[in-house]
Amino acid sequence: MPEESWTVLKLLQWTTDYFQRNNVPEPRTSSEVLLAHVLAEDRLFLYLNYDRPMEGSELAAYRACIKRRLEGEPNQYITGLQEFWSLPFRVSPDVLIPRPETEVLVEAVLEFLDKADSDLDILDLGTGSGAIAIALARELPAARIVATDLSMAALDLAQENARSHQVDERIFLVRADMFAALPGDSQKFKAVVTNPPYVSDAEMLELPREIRDFEPHHALEGGPDGLAAIRHIIAVAPTVLSQAGALCMEMGAGQAESVSGLVLESQEYRNFHIRKDYSGLDRVLVAIKK
Ligand code: GLN
16 A cells, blocks of 8 residues: 555545455455444445545554455454344354355244244254354244354354343353253254354365355364265254254255255154255255154
């Protein structure tokens, strides 16, 4: 960034061009998101203050953000924020950045459950930032949600998010690998919800560097065929689901056939369907226990 007097607009134009030349995806959006972050404002503020001069300390902070973005770090880890279900979530490299397609998972759970049910227990496996559990808790005022994660840092972040969205009294965070810490055969959950790791070893190598080099691998890696966690979840979920409870699980775009096979093989489910995301890709399994 050359030494000169910068305004908001000039800086956005320069950075957009710089990002473009360096193949940073969505260059204009990235420059805006990062500048808004540095100024502790929203993006609308930028549009309304194009002529605002930039101070030296602001420029230094913005320069540091630009450098991180150029090295492939996602905007969300630089700003520490991602929106999901129209709510702001704190994120860090300890958790997967919530994806828009995961909202389809939340929709599937809400469609299955009865909002008026006063006795709703839900289990969220691998909660990460807590986005799924918190979105559900906000929509289902009577729900109690047990949310597990193996990572203590993720649980801390989920706790912070649950508190800021005022649902921390109904979300019980448990450090556990999948079902490990739960009493077996309790069969009390009306829904088991999860966005498990489902990326195969081969696909891991093909991921954009924003994901591969920055997001937590334990939240992505599904083993040689991508189905390691999924296989376990389909097998074990019936031991904690109530009768006619649902397993609602996100999956990879090409996994519908394998996932259907696993559900049928288990013989513990009375029926199931698979929902597509908004890109038309198979994304969410809803399987009803017998
Ligand atoms: N959808 C994620 C991706 O973009 C994968 C998330 C997962 O493995 N649960 O790669």
